Amino acid sequence: MNRTASRAFRGLVRNAPSVAAFAARHCGEFRYRPGTARHEQMRRSFHAAFPERPEQELDALVRATARSSHQYMVEQYELDYLTPAELPGFIRRSATVTGAEHLEAALASPKPVVVFTPHYGNFAMACLTLVMESAPRKQVSIFFNPPEKNPYAPRMRKLIEKLDCGAQALHNDRSGLLKAFRTLHKGGLIGMMPDVFDYEAATIFVPFFQRFAFAMTGTAFLARKYDATLLPLYAERTGTGRFNIRFDRPVDIVKTGDMDHDVWHTTAAIFRTIEEQLRCEPEHWMYWDTFLGRVYPNVTVPSDDVQWEDSLASIARRFWARSPLAHFVQELDGRRSIAAAAGSAA
Amino acid sequence: MIYRTTARLCRGTFNGVEARKSPLNALDTGFLARDIERLLGCEHDWAYAVAIASAWRSKRLDALGRRRPRNGAALIAASTPSPADLGLLTRLEDGDHPYILALPYTTDAIALLAHVVTQTRRPVIIEQTPLTHTLMPLFQCDFAKPDMLIRRNRARDDRAARAIFVTFPDHHLTVEGTTRPMTFLGGEFHFSLAEGLLYVRGARPLVTLRAADGGYVLEAYEAPIDAAAVREQDMRALLEWLATRIESVILAAPSKVLSWRLIAQRTSAAERVRRVLEGRILQALVRMGPIAEETRSWAMVRLRGIEDSYKEEEAAA
Numbered sequence: 001m002n003r004t005a006s007r008a009f010r011g012l013v014r015n016a017p018s019v020a021a022f023a024a025r026h027c028g029e030f031r032y033r034p035g036t037a038r039h040e041q042m043r044r045s046f047h048a049a050f051p052e053r054p055e056q057e058l059d060a061l062v063r064a065t066a067r068s069s070h071q072y073m074v075e076q077y078e079l080d081y082l083t084p085a086e087l088p089g090f091i092r093r094s095a096t097v098t099g100a101e102h103l104e105a106a107l108a109s110p111k112p113v114v115v116f117t118p119h120y121g122n123f124a125m126a127c128l129t130l131v132m133e134s135a136p137r138k139q140v141s142i143f144f145n146p147p148e149k150n151p152y153a154p155r156m157r158k159l160i161e162k163l164d165c166g167a168q169a170l171h172n173d174r175s176g177l178l179k180a181f182r183t184l185h186k187g188g189l190i191g192m193m194p195d196v197f198d199y200e201a202a203t204i205f206v207p208f209f210q211r212f213a214f215a216m217t218g219t220a221f222l223a224r225k226y227d228a229t230l231l232p233l234y235a236e237r238t239g240t241g242r243f244n245i246r247f248d249r250p251v252d253i254v255k256t257g258d259m260d261h262d263v264w265h266t267t268a269a270i271f272r273t274i275e276e277q278l279r280c281e282p283e284h285w286m287y288w289d290t291f292l293g294r295v296y297p298n299v300t301v302p303s304d305d306v307q308w309e310d311s312l313a314s315i316a317r318r319f320w321a322r323s324p325l326a327h328f329v330q331e332l333d334g335r336r337s338i339a340a341a342a343g344s345a346a
Numbered sequence: 347m348i349y350r351t352t353a354r355l356c357r358g359t360f361n362g363v364e365a366r367k368s369p370l371n372a373l374d375t376g377f378l379a380r381d382i383e384r385l386l387g388c389e390h391d392w393a394y395a396v397a398i399a400s401a402w403r404s405k406r407l408d409a410l411g412r413r414r415p416r417n418g419a420a421l422i423a424a425s426t427p428s429p430a431d432l433g434l435l436t437r438l439e440d441g442d443h444p445y446i447l448a449l450p451y452t453t454d455a456i457a458l459l460a461h462v463v464t465q466t467r468r469p470v471i472i473e474q475t476p477l478t479h480t481l482m483p484l485f486q487c488d489f490a491k492p493d494m495l496i497r498r499n500r501a502r503d504d505r506a507a508r509a510i511f512v513t514f515p516d517h518h519l520t521v522e523g524t525t526r527p528m529t530f531l532g533g534e535f536h537f538s539l540a541e542g543l544l545y546v547r548g549a550r551p552l553v554t555l556r557a558a559d560g561g562y563v564l565e566a567y568e569a570p571i572d573a574a575a576v577r578e579q580d581m582r583a584l585l586e587w588l589a590t591r592i593e594s595v596i597l598a599a600p601s602k603v604l605s606w607r608l609i610a611q612r613t614s615a616a617e618r619v620r621r622v623l624e625g626r627i628l629q630a631l632v633r634m635g636p637i638a639e640e641t642r643s644w645a646m647v648r649l650r651g652i653e654d655s656y657k658e659e660e661a662a663a
Contacts, residue, residue: 150373332645336638
């Protein structure tokens with residue numbers, strides 16, 4: 001039964017993609033209908049990200065996000081079914097590039113380029129457009145998690161191979177990193193998606209929707225190490241099968257003598273630009289249902305001194321009393337109170 | 347009809363699972379399989395099959411809980427034979443002090459618990475963990491966090507005086523200070539001291555399952571410990587005894603384990619990552635904080651030092 005339905009759906013995608021997209025949007029709405037666990041989970045995420053918005057608006061956002069993510073599924077199938085001869089023409093027909101001057105300037109410069117895009121709108125189309133525009137002028141590599149972490153990665157690799165313009169798909173592992181170093185060293189371009197993370201010791205926390213998001217440092221590290229141009233890229237859906245591929249102006253890379261400091265502040269800047277985009281049109285981001293799993297639990301980004309004290313206290317409460325971090329918090333409090341006393345005496 | 351569906355869910359949870367497709371999405375199944383592969387050191391395909399079976403059992407147990415059967419324990423006991431002979435527990439039934447039943451979170455152990463709950467006249471107090479909310483609608487027992495179990499054991503109120511304290515040492519809510527790293531599944535795992543603390547304060551013996559001859563047997567730990575002068579080695583001996591038995595049950599039927607993700611989180615490697623991330627969140631706060639530049643520089647250097655010490659610890663491990 002499932003196999004028949006799946007075959008019928010694939011046939012529909014091939015022969016009548018707009019009908020398939022229509023069906024997928026409604027399927028998404030049905031699956032995320034109010035009262036379901038999926039709806040509740042996503043609504044909780046939106047409530048955490050947009051506490052100021054009314055409940056009805058959050059419900060509408062859940063509906064729109066469900067429609068968008070299901071439509072993306074059809075769009076991805078559509079890309080998968082295209083032959084290598086059809087793919088470039090399809091991309092040119094469906095995608096309009098805006099902010100091309102930013103990409104043009106980056107490609108014209110001998111400096112390496114790091115382009116980042118969140119999983120937003122049709123990000124596959126964004127990657128393919130980037131490859132088509134850049135591959136004739138720079139060596140291009142696109143980063144993905146290895147297939148064991150991301151089952152989607154092999155499909156994207158196939159699409160890049162179909163374009164056959166010399167671009168390579170790299171996996172986020174040791175050999176992939178070495179290839180990325182080589183690409184950037186030669187002044188090439190790499191594409192990355194910084195809105196994924198792994199629960200590992202290389203993860204840092206940066207402000208994102210008033211929370212501290214788990215963030216990988218790779219994008220900022222590579223951009224800082226090779227003094228690359230750091231370009232944001234977004235694929236906005238403007239209609240069924242129509243996309244606006246937008247390059248924004250480059251993000252400034254923080255450069256001081258301290259690499260850790262620079263990487264943290266640059267990663268924070270990357271997440272700030274992503275947040276700005278998501279605040280405008282949140283429904284196109286794919287990861288809203290797991291938003292609360294992507295941020296450190298129960299700690300908000302402080303906006304004033306009092307909130308900062310609260311956040312510090314709330315984190316400190318989780319430490320075992322004899323852990324080095326608990327000692328650190330005590331020492332920090334001691335130093336701050338001495339500094340405050342000295343300040344008031346002066 | 348309702349009874350038939352509930353009974354079918356019971357069979358699906360506690361008996362064999364034949365499924366090629368996971369009820370979880372591909373990513374979650376992949377993570378689960380990766381955890382199992384790391385913990386058992388097995389082939390990826392086998393770990394994947396174990397992950398699928400374990401995910402189905404968890405899903406069916408959740409579905410069973412959601413149906414809120416009137417007497418879930420009796421229903422499970424009726425549909426599933428006890429995985430071990432309950433003779434030891436029958437002998438303990440008439441004792442006048444509480445005892446501990448420490449079980450791994452597997453479907454066999456839950457079936458055993460159902461038989462215990464239906465047959466005993468003693469109050470059963472089950473440890474509250476991140477997974478036991480599924481059991482709450484099925485077992486009409488008290489649920490309490492480890493600190494509350496210890497407090498109730500000390501207070502010996504009416505219900506706790508002859509209670510059976512059921513704990514799940516393979517996953518728990520205990521913080522770092524009240525755990526001890528023990529060798530488990532070929533690596534290091536943080537075991538809670540809750541069982542040890544209950545034991546020294548009079549909840550004896552400590553009973554657990556051990557895999558033997560294709561089935562399970564119940565075994566009791568009854569070594570004397572002086573409550574007035576508890577030594578670290580006494581606690582370690584108790585935890586080591588417990589760890590080897592829990593490990594044998596997990597290795598005997600890995601697809602029946604429902605707590606793989608949490609087991610992976612309590613390994614020493616995962617604990618080290620957690621500690622590094624706790625340091626990182628402090629780093630983020632310090633970077634944004636209203637503190638003097640001098641203090642900020644000192645704090646960053648200090649935090650990096652702590653992180654380096656964790657890394658050295660990891661390298662040594």
